[in-house]
Amino acid sequence: MELRSLACRADLWINAPHAERVVNKIGMMLKxxxxxxxxxxxxxxxxxxxxxxxxxxxxxxxxxxxxxxxxxxxxxxxxxxxxxxxxxxxxxxxxxxxxxxxxxxxxxxxxxxxxxxxxxxxxxxxxxxxxxxxxxxxxxxxxxxxxxxxxxxxxxxxxxxxxxxxxxxxxxxxxxxxxxxxLLDWQWGDAFRNFVASYINFLPLRLATDLGNKQLLVAMFSNSKGIMDNVVKLLQVCASAAVLDGTERITLEHANNVGLLCHDLGVAWE
Ligand SMILES: Nc1ncnc2c1ncn2[C@@H]1O[C@H](COP(=O)(O)OP(=O)(O)O)[C@@H](O)[C@H]1O
Ligand SMILES: [Mg+2]
The missing domain is CATH 3.40.50.300 (P-loop containing nucleotide triphosphate hydrolases)
Known part of the structure; x- marks a missing residue:
């Protein structure tokens, strides 16, 4: 359980559109x-x-x-x-x-x-x-x-x-x-939703996080202000907490308490 909680906080790569655009552009320029x-x-x-x-x-x-x-x-x-x-x-x-x-x-x-x-x-x-x-x-x-x-x-x-x-x-x-x-901050929309969904897929949680719950996605967006670093920290820390508290999925309560969770886990926030 400890290990899974820590594993939630390892950085990983998600093929987000903003990153893909840069990689593709460089590929073209090299040609x-x-x-x-x-x-x-x-x-x-x-x-x-x-x-x-x-x-x-x-x-x-x-x-x-x-x-x-x-x-x-x-x-x-x-x-x-x-x-x-x-x-x-x-x-x-x-x-x-x-x-x-x-x-x-x-x-x-x-x-x-x-x-x-x-x-x-x-x-x-x-x-x-x-x-x-x-x-x-x-x-x-x-x-x-x-x-x-x-x-x-x-x-x-x-x-x-x-x-x-x-x-x-x-x-x-x-x-x-x-x-x-x-490289701009996230805008509210499908790309943001897809990024969060893909990220959560890679997290070692036992239950599915309900991203159909619009309130949850809105909380993730507004609490992170759309800043990539904050979005990833929020997902990592909330998942880590979800393992520790046994909920096994990210809830609205996690997302709205991200500052406190970061504090408890020794992660810098804001
Ligand atoms: N495409 C991505 N997929 C997953 N995590 C990402 C992605 N881009 C950035 N991150 C995460 O966001 C945080 C900040 O990214 P980083 O590349 O260090 O930003 P910068 O170099 O611009 O300061 C890191 O924790 C990183 O793992
Ligand atoms: Mg850097």
């Missing part, structure tokens, strides 16, 4: 051939809108694909590396001081891209590279331009906050090169 500048995309949205989940989904989708993508997270940066170093490490290029000083690193990079059939680079938390001092920002922006320019011709698929969008839009060259794709 475009013979461009001087590879097409690039910024997917942006508030924290908790589902960016990292899509990033991880792409990672597993492209693991065995012919068209290779390289993945880099600007946040996971215990060595305090600059953007450049992070990129090199994503390409498995050892970054010694000497290597950094020599110029043949770009030749090495070009060769790797060619031999491994690397078509693009996917960056999570890109705002961390772009919201720095003016000097650092300038360096990183020109690095972004180089990646998709004639030298490397990689498509860049970046995920970040609205802050990243502002920075890219403010640079005329990048603004022209990057398609912008906002």
């Amino acid at each position: 475009v051939k013979n461009k001087v500048q590879a097409p690039c995309l910024l997917v942006y949205g508030r924290g908790g809108s589902g960016k990292t989940t899509i990033f991880q989904r792409l990672q597993s989708l492209y693991e065995n694909a012919d068209e290779k993508l390289v993945f880099v997270n600007m946040r996971q940066n215990p060595n305090n590396w600059a953007f450049r170093e992070l990129l090199f490490s994503a390409f498995d290029i050892a970054v010694t001081k000497r290597a950094r000083a020599t110029l043949d690193i770009s030749a090495q990079l070009r060769m790797l891209i060619e031999t491994r059939n690397i078509k693009g680079i996917v960056i999570d938390e890109v705002h961390d590279a772009l919201t720095l001092t003016a000097v650092q920002q300038k360096i990183n922006l020109s690095l972004l331009k180089n990646l998709s320019g004639a030298d490397y011709n990689l498509s860049v698929f970046a995920f970040g906050t609205e802050g990243a969008e502002e920075v890219l839009r403010a640079d005329p060259q990048l603004a022209r090169r990057y398609a912008m794709h906002p």
Whole structure:
């Protein structure tokens, strides 16, 4: 019983339309051939809108694909590396001081891209590279331009906050090169209902939650304010509680007490 309650709170992947649109768009962009500048995309949205989940989904989708993508997270940066170093490490290029000083690193990079059939680079938390001092920002922006320019011709698929969008839009060259794709909060409607229904299907509850009960679905929507992160937390925490209290399905009472349940289970809410 303990275990099932905990299992309710493990993150999982549901193929929601907003995520599918991004995955499909990237697939199409990778098929475009013979461009001087590879097409690039910024997917942006508030924290908790589902960016990292899509990033991880792409990672597993492209693991065995012919068209290779390289993945880099600007946040996971215990060595305090600059953007450049992070990129090199994503390409498995050892970054010694000497290597950094020599110029043949770009030749090495070009060769790797060619031999491994690397078509693009996917960056999570890109705002961390772009919201720095003016000097650092300038360096990183020109690095972004180089990646998709004639030298490397990689498509860049970046995920970040609205802050990243502002920075890219403010640079005329990048603004022209990057398609912008906002991740929005849920709207009330069938897509929301389907997402909740699919999610609950994957939860290890013994009884079926009654989503025909409109009050319950409305409570889920309004208490989460349609924010992805909140929706998922609500479902996880309510399911966890339903296992512990023996009801074995999510009820209106659970949904309306989500703040309290989160508090009891040590989950941050709001
Ligand atoms: N498509 C999805 N299916 C299931 N859970 C999702 C999905 N998208 C987001 N989530 C959940 O929502 C929460 C926030 O998502 P995350 O990707 O971390 O957002 P961001 O990176 O934009 O801050 C996580 O708990 C994640 O598991
Ligand atoms: Mg994230």
